[in-house]
Amino acid sequence: MDGSGISGDRFRVLLGQLNPVMGDLAGNAAKARAAWDEGRARGVDLVALPEMFLTGYQPQDLIRKQAFVLDAAEHLDRLMAECADGPALAIGAPYVDGVRLHNAYHVLHGGQVISRSLKHFLPNFNVFDEVRVFNRGGVEGPWTIGNHGPRIGNPVCEDAWYPDVTETMAECGAEVFIVPNGSPYFRDKFEIRLNQMVSRVVETGLPLVYLNMVGGQDDQVFDGGSFVLDRHGALMMQFPVFEEHLGEVVFERREDGWHPLKGEMAVLPGSLEQDYRVMVLALRDYLGKTGFSKVLLGLSGGVDSALVAAIAVDALGPENVRCVMLPSEYTSAASLEDAARAAALLGVRLDEVSIEGARAAVEEALAPLFEGRAADITEENIQSRLRGLMLMAQSNKFGEMLLTTGNKSEVAVGYATIYGDMSGGYNPIKDLYKTRVFEICRWRNANWRDWMKGPEGEAVPVAIIDKPPSAELRADQKDEDSLPPYEVLDGILKMLVDEEKSVADCVAAGYDREVVKKVEHLLYISEYKRFQSAPGARLSPRAFWLDRRYPIVNRWRDPSG
Ligand SMILES: Nc1ncnc2c1ncn2[C@@H]1O[C@H](COP(=O)(O)OP(=O)(O)OC[C@H]2O[C@@H]([n+]3cccc(C(=O)O)c3)[C@H](O)[C@@H]2O)[C@@H](O)[C@H]1O
Numbered sequence: 048m049d050g051s052g053i054s055g056d057r058f059r060v061l062l063g064q065l066n067p068v069m070g071d072l073a074g075n076a077a078k079a080r081a082a083w084d085e086g087r088a089r090g091v092d093l094v095a096l097p098e099m100f101l102t103g104y105q106p107q108d109l110i111r112k113q114a115f116v117l118d119a120a121e122h123l124d125r126l127m128a129e130c131a132d133g134p135a136l137a138i139g140a141p142y143v144d145g146v147r148l149h150n151a152y153h154v155l156h157g158g159q160v161i162s163r164s165l166k167h168f169l170p171n172f173n174v175f176d177e178v179r180v181f182n183r184g185g186v187e188g189p190w191t192i193g194n195h196g197p198r199i200g201n202p203v204c205e206d207a208w209y210p211d212v213t214e215t216m217a218e219c220g221a222e223v224f225i226v227p228n229g230s231p232y233f234r235d236k237f238e239i240r241l242n243q244m245v246s247r248v249v250e251t252g253l254p255l256v257y258l259n260m261v262g263g264q265d266d267q268v269f270d271g272g273s274f275v276l277d278r279h280g281a282l283m284m285q286f287p288v289f290e291e292h293l294g295e296v297v298f299e300r301r302e303d304g305w306h307p308l309k310g311e312m313a314v315l316p317g318s319l320e321q322d323y324r325v326m327v328l329a330l331r332d333y334l335g336k337t338g339f340s341k342v343l344l345g346l347s348g349g350v351d352s353a354l355v356a357a358i359a360v361d362a363l364g365p366e367n368v369r370c371v372m373l374p375s376e377y378t379s380a381a382s383l384e385d386a387a388r389a390a391a392l393l394g395v396r397l398d399e400v401s402i403e404g405a406r407a408a409v410e411e412a413l414a415p416l417f418e419g420r421a422a423d424i425t426e427e428n429i430q431s432r433l434r435g436l437m438l439m440a441q442s443n444k445f446g447e448m449l450l451t452t453g454n455k456s457e458v459a460v461g462y463a464t465i466y467g468d469m470s471g472g473y474n475p476i477k478d479l480y481k482t483r484v485f486e487i488c489r490w491r492n493a494n495w496r497d498w499m500k501g502p503e504g505e506a507v508p509v510a511i512i513d514k515p516p517s518a519e520l521r522a523d524q525k526d527e528d529s530l531p532p533y534e535v536l537d538g539i540l541k542m543l544v545d546e547e548k549s550v551a552d553c554v555a556a557g558y559d560r561e562v563v564k565k566v567e568h569l570l571y572i573s574e575y576k577r578f579q580s581a582p583g584a585r586l587s588p589r590a591f592w593l594d595r596r597y598p599i600v601n602r603w604r605d606p607s608g
């Protein structure tokens with residue numbers, strides 16, 4: 048040991064896979080400080096935190112506020128002073144170089160900044176717009192603490208998705224990579240990340256630490272799942288997904304360089320479980336981070352609202368979820384029973400407010416104007432809007448945030464009433480196709496985990512999963528009267544939306560051209576609804592909102608096929 052507190056042949060890093068709150072500079076700094084205190088108590092050499100941990104990620108245009116960047120710099124300076132005596136602290140925070148604003152990774156030690164890596168590759172695709180808000184940095188060489196420990200290179204997230212930055216760092220003498228990330232979830236992304244990081248290891252022959260953020264931010268969920276690879280690309284440590292976690296990686300110096308020792312190995316859940324957990328965590332964090340603790344929703348006896356109720360209960364506990372049945376003359380006895388059973392299984396309160404009186408009053412008020420016109424979708428939408436009105440009134444009165452329940456199939460084709468059932472602050476199932484809604488319900492009924500605040504066993508009544516979906520806005524209505532069967536609709540939507548395929552591709556895959564053209568048309572004409580819709584948890588690489596933005600005014604239709 049020398050004055051730096053580092054032993055000659057071991058280097059210990061405490062990795063903080065933690066959940067920051069966007070814009071809560073003091074809170075995030077306190078969390079960083081607590082991790083550092085823990086690191087000091089354990090006697091580690093370095094405490095590392097994810098990309099842009101001090102501000103939260105992604106800050107979007109908040110980062111264009113000079114006052115915000117200055118405030119962040121002050122919090123960083125304070126941390127540097129407070130953490131002068133002990134392990135180094137590596138933390139993501141913005142950096143201003145003259146007029147150039149950077150996404151940076153700072154290493155603080157002994158009251159000084161001993162390294163500052165500026166993100167070189169700015170992601171500008173899917174949900175990312177970093178070219179819009181940051182300047183590209185040059186590649187920073189590796190750093191060490193005193194004369195001991197490995198020379199460490201810090202490619203910042205996207206920097207490790209291409210060979211250039213790691214190769215340059217290796218040429219400059221790096222012996223270990225620690226990559227801080229703000230990498231949001233989409234289904235099965237873990238394998239893609241792992242393959243990318245293994246490639247960097249194979250190209251450079253150097254071990255790599257992948258440290259991800261965790262937690263929900265608006266539509267995105269950072270899934271954690273940090274890991275460590277040795278110089279051959281073998282997995283030496285795996286952190287859990289979706290949980291805050293402090294874990295220690297130990298590097299040992301051998302004749303041929305630095306080697307990470309084998310450590311904890313969390314098992315990653317399957318894709319249905321991951322999707323479900325994302326929806327739960329996204330809702331919990333959206334509520335908690337915006338200052339809400341309670342939600343309400345309209346429980347119709349259908350599968351979408353039943354699943355949203357289960358997600359809400361698992362996120363917040365049954366005492367914080369209230370369901371409301373708002374029957375009309377078209378509501379069947381089976382729907383009333385199914386809603387009651389769904390609420391009972393989850394242990395939530397179910398209130399009933401009829402929309403019949405209000406509907407009669409609205410129709411009477413409009414009758415002189417509408418005289419001579421046949422009843423049509425107008426009257427159906429009035430019911431939906433009255434439900435929205437009644438639910439929002441309760442939201443105002445009781446301080447509960449209203450959840451809206453449209454699945455991705457409906458959101459894609461505009462099968463929802465604007466200012467009606469689209470009313471609400473958050474939509475947990477916005478990126479979940481209807482066919483997957485059924486799969487997820489079955490998964491939840493068969494599986495319980497300790498992170499769920501809801502009951503074990505059946506959470507969505509089997510009778511609800513098994514019956515044909517209906518909006519019940521007129522007698523004997525079924526979704527399949529207006530839409531193709533969901534297997535067909537979802538098959539076409541996956542091709543058009545998620546895979547960017549043409550109409551001709553869909554026809555070649557066996558779908559009827561007329562049906563494909565109808566779906567394509569509905570997809571384009573409902574962009575205005577999506578523009579006015581609530582945010583919801585992103586589960587796929589093509590979620591509506593940031594990943595998939597069509598022009599609202601658009602006359603083009605695919606002539607192929
Ligand atoms: N480009 C555009 N920019 C701005 N506004 C635009 C627009 N195109 C139409 N509009 C406006 O939008 C209005 C039509 O939209 P909207 O009022 O939503 O009505 P609309 O889309 O015609 O009908 C709602 C649909 O949702 C279905 N649905 C399914 C499941 C549940 C529920 C439910 O309510 O519970 C409903 C229902 O069966 C029906 O097919 C028009 O009055 C028009 O003025």
Ligand SMILES: Nc1ncnc2c1ncn2[C@@H]1O[C@H](COP(=O)(O)OP(=O)(O)OP(=O)(O)O)[C@@H](O)[C@H]1O
Pocket residue numbers: 344345346347348349350351352353371372373374375378434452453454457468516517518519
């Ligand atoms: N009778 C009702 N009571 C309470 N809420 C309702 C009622 N009917 C509709 N809603 C609300 O409006 C949403 C859209 O309802 P609708 O039944 O028309 O379509 P859906 O997409 O099949 O949804 P679900 O599967 O939940 O029924 C529901 O999820 C629910 O939140």
Ligand SMILES: NC(=O)CC[C@H](N)C(=O)O
Pocket residue numbers: 098170175203204205206208228229230231
């Ligand atoms: N923060 C980032 O640079 C994110 C982009 C990165 N390639 C990812 O999604 O993991």
